[in-house]
Amino acid sequence: MKINVLDIKRLDLNLAVVFVAIWQERSVTKAAARLALSQAATSAALARLREACGDALFVRVRDGMAPTPRAVAMAERLEAGVADLWQVLTQQQGFDPGSASRRFSIGMSDDFELALGPHLTRLVRQAGDGVSVTFRQTNRHAVGQMMQDREIELAVVSGTVKSAWIAHEPIGQSGYACVVDERAVRCPLPLSLDDYLALPQLLVSFSGRSGIVDTALHAMKRTRHVYAALTHFSAIPAFLIGTRAVATLPSHAAAALARMSPLSVCAAPLDLGSYPVELLWRRDSDGESAIQWMRTQIKRAFALAWDDAAAVAPSTRAARRPRNVRTAN
Template sequence: MDFPVLSGKLIVLMDEITMIDIPRLDFNLTTTFLALWEERSVSRAAKRLSLSQSAVSAALARLREAADDPLFVRTRRGMQPTLRAIAMAGPLQDGVALIHTAFSTVTAFDPATSRQHFSVGMSDDFQIAIGPLIARRLAAEAPRVSVTFRQTNRHRVEDLFEEGEIDFAVVAQPNVRSGLQQQEIGHSGYACLLDPVACNLMLPLTLEDYLTLPHLLVSFSGREGIVDHVLKNLGHSRRVQSALTHFSALPPFLVGTRAVATLPIHAAQSLAAVSNLTVCAAPIDLGEYSVSLLWQRTADNPWIRQVITNAFLAILPDLEAIH
């Protein structure tokens, strides 16, 4: 099969390939390239394509010859793409999606009857805040659709997409490759969570009280967070009594305890709703950050994207009220 031409231009952007070269590039090379791009392993790509490893290796050799570039280099982390491969990935994914659409009988997604399963990556602060809203929407409108929430963050999200572990992701301030689609769905910020009675203080929280109270730190590294950086710039520091890695563990540490935690507003509001804790504004300016929805170009589902987006939009009024 000759390599397809879409919208008047070739979907493979290779400077050295001329019109005479095109007939020797079949569509199977495209699918092999994308399998290697997503799996980062010859053996896994072969298994995915139901081919032998030698067949995939031979196809990779043809791709390398056509592109005059190694495309994928073996490292301890698997077959890593070169800059040329990274530049090719987006156009190839777009092209394959268009071809698939052209030759497929499109069946509209019907949430009421679908049995599809979605895997959504997000850190536990988003799981706490919007996970239940997503689950309730599915129960009401798509009773046979299931969802798995996978723990991730902006540092790990690309790996999970490449490993095929997630279909969509909600990430704060993502910095990802062009192979992923990205849509900003809103902003969030920070607030304090505490037990005012146990802390024996009146709200709003003053900087003096904030610095006097023991702090509970929730951090991926378990060592420091944005609060420490902002306080350092202001010439202050705080005393961290305990460090946790998950926001969901905070209530038992805070209820009846003279301590305070600073965390994303959306998580603080959700945790306060299921405990006797109180949310209040932080006495220092911690700023805001963007929140985006990510997905693979070739595995989109507008309905579930809208469900996720609406879940975040539903909590925005509560977030804005803290400011």
């Protein structure tokens, strides 16, 4: 399609950027801060957008600015257009980790840090001395805001995150396993349900009150005794070693803890199911060769962590092996 450049010339293409910022932030004030503009300049740009489109586009509501149906219909194409324009105008040569100096900021909860982090840092170090990784704590509830604030560039989360401006790719699944100090619990492994419920339980939960095990036991009309609750998986060895107790946690984290401590891993004696693991990044970084390279490294690290979990306790694996991912270092 031939574009009439005279018609395009009459438009300020910066207005598209302002639209995308307000769409993503749902706030003129936040959009202004993100664009390094004054609030007055951003409000003026919105007024020009409204005039050009013949629609209010965003209306003030209690929690910020809500898009009109016209804005919703425009958003996906404008986001993609702005991203494509940026990619074309800033096209760079492919990322070379051997010569680049680049720090990546990656969000994940500490169970993924335990399982994926060491593999990922080894892969990065092998690729080049100028590349490094900063890990930031996040989860599927906090990841959107952290990406909006550009605190992180990529993230690994459990479950699914749906957002128009966040790209996501499933990289596998995980399940649950038990970790114990086998000498201290004095029970044969894998644990029977009765032995499992007879043991004091160490809970790892953000709320500190209940978890997926309690939900499953409630359906069975059974209960357990939780003697302590933690918020970080990395603290588990200090609480379990030498203690007659059990903790139930994601199988990838269980395998990682068993590799670094005397703890043993076994399958959970009740069906806790499995859940997807997703890799997230901002859509406006889709064409960056550095981000594409790091996505590949994260997928390789996840595949290596999956192999670790299968090697430590094959019966605990609840995931299909990630496809088309090379695991060789």
